[in-house]
Amino acid sequence: MGISAENAQRIEGLDLHVAELDAVDGTPIYDLAPYFGAMGPQGDIREPEMPGEMLKDYWASKH
Numbered sequence: 001m002g003i004s005a006e007n008a009q010r011i012e013g014l015d016l017h018v019a020e021l022d023a024v025d026g027t028p029i030y031d032l033a034p035y036f037g038a039m040g041p042q043g044d045i046r047e048p049e050m051p052g053e054m055l056k057d058y059w060a061s062k063h
Helices: 049-054
Strands: 007-012 015-019
Touching: none
Parallel strands: none
Antiparallel strands: 007 015
16 A cells, blocks of 8 residues: 655546656545645644655655
8 A cells, every 4th residue: 555645747548647746656646635624633742753764854855
């Protein structure tokens, strides 16, 4: 199972072209759903420090 936010570019027949999807090219997509903030985590969120340390420069290389 994978969860990522993608940027839909265009649809050609049954092909959905996206950018910024965290998947291998050609991987089948079984479900697309919008994200609603109201359905996301409520209140304070706690997480270990490791993901922040590991991904601190992740978006810097994307822009």
